Amino acid sequence: MREKHKILLVDDEVPFRSALRRLLEKNHMVIEADTGAKALELAQKEEPDLILLDIGLPDTSGLELLLRFKELRPSPTVVMITAYEQVRDVVMSIKRGAFDYLVKPVDLDEFELTIQKALEHSGLRNEVDRLRQEVQRLRGVDRLIGKDSLFLEAQMLAIKSAQSRDAGVLIQGESGVGKELFARLIHNKSPRATYPFVALNCAAFSREIIESELFGYEKGAFTGAKTEGKEGLLQVADGGTLFLDEVVDLHPEIQAKLLRVLEDGEFYPVGGTRKRQVDIRIVSACNQDLWEASDQGRFRKDLFFRLATILIELPSLRQRQEDIIPLSLFFMEEFNDKYGKHFRGLSPNAERILLQHPWPGNVRELRNTIERVILLENEETILGRHLHFLVEPEKDQVPSSSEQFHIELPEEGIGLEEIEKQIILNAYEKCQRNKSKAARFLKIPRHILIYRMKKHGIEI
Ligand SMILES: Nc1ncnc2c1ncn2[C@@H]1O[C@H](COP(=O)(O)OP(=O)(O)OP(=O)(O)O)[C@@H](O)[C@H]1O
Secondary structure: OOOOOEEEEEOOHHHHHHHHHHHHHHOOOOEEEEHHHHHHHHHHHHHOOOOEEEEEEEOEHHHHHHHHHHHHHOOOEEEEEHHHHHHHHHHHHHOOOEOOOOOOOOOOOHHHHHHHHHHHHHHHHHHHHHHHHHHHHHHHHHHHOOOHHHHHHHHHHHHHHHOOOOOOOOEEOOOOOHHHHHHHHHHHHHHHHOOOEEEEOOOOHHHHHHHHHHHHEEOOOOOOOOOOOOOOHHHHHHOOOOEEEOOOHHHHHHHHHOOOOOOEEEEOOOOOOOOEEEEEEEEEEEOOHHHHHHHHHOOHHHHHHOOEEEEEOOOOHHHHHHHHHHHHHHHHHHHHHHOOOOOOEEOHHHHHHHHHOOOOOOOHHHHHHHHHHHHOOOOOEEEEHHHHHOOHHHHOOOOOOHHHHHOOOOOOOOOHHHHHHHHHHHHHHOOOOOOOHHHHHOOHHHHHHHHHHOOOOOOO
């Protein structure tokens, strides 16, 4: 938190700025701009708590500038400064989000009161922003949606494993089931929670990059290495948790180096001669059976035992049908907030489609699906037709007329003549014993149908 508030004065009159500066700088940090361009640059760079903004500037109008300030994040509190004759502009500036206004020449008491209120407002807004971020963070991690028994068992195991500082936890499950979310949950509930959580996807880069990312390097370790060297993620995560995603893809040499870190808490950066010490916990994830990979010689068994002191298996979304609708509603709320929409629920048809889909991409696929609908549609209910992209194309579902037509033939065999007779009889009945209709149905001329009916002894 800043000790002094930072106030930006934007006015092109030097004597007026100097007078305000004298009033303010005893208790606040003051910065100044005499043009709109300079003011915008300072507002972005310095993030002032409060801006005192003159309406008439040489290069732009204060009203235009106000709109630009309102787009900044964090957005500063703005008090407009104006002459009497610009009262209409004041009304406009309040509509555009200015907190208050002061009229030149400024009355001292009114000035102090306005500044005090504006700074209180700015402080409250910052607090609201901070709390909102905190809620978002907690929502993302602590709000794990799921009532399925396999899922709840996994969650209980994760929370229990968080009590230990060091035990290796391996989380297994298909892609998108929430392995990283579980890793964050374990970290946040563990004694290491106030230290960093650092994630690395072991499948995303070459062996060399993973090695230098993990262990860091000393200057000049290899061609292209930054001259000053680089700290590895092991060091960055010191005291906290290192999350290794797709751990099965770690190169054997890196597996060996990692084992040493886990055994002795020590390692050498790439190209380094000075030993580093770290205190980390490793939570890893894998979308295949890591024990089977060890058995097949693709992963060191000694490292497996270190990483998998506790093994958590996360069920696929297909295995937890009862969670599909609650998860959908949860994501609906999330994306309502994000895109300013007002969806309230799912139609029965939409529910049916969501429940029938096999979700090969699991919760991630469901989340993306709901995001797509909320972003693109504008109704209050998610409807079946909003989910058309999940439904197989018609031609794949309904067999063509020739595939639909099927005759059950008797085991002992049957004459072709008899088959023809049965088909004509069926068609004749289907067409309410109307010979013209039956002929059209069988795609033959009417006199041929009559001829064949007589031949087979069918009553006309
Ligand atoms: N139970 C849950 N409740 C709420 N959101 C969830 C849940 N499970 C997963 N998610 C969300 O689904 C998405 C995918 O989750 P996550 O990245 O943790 O999966 P993963 O198993 O690590 O995937 P990958 O194997 O591809 O790395 C994330 O946006 C996550 O927030």
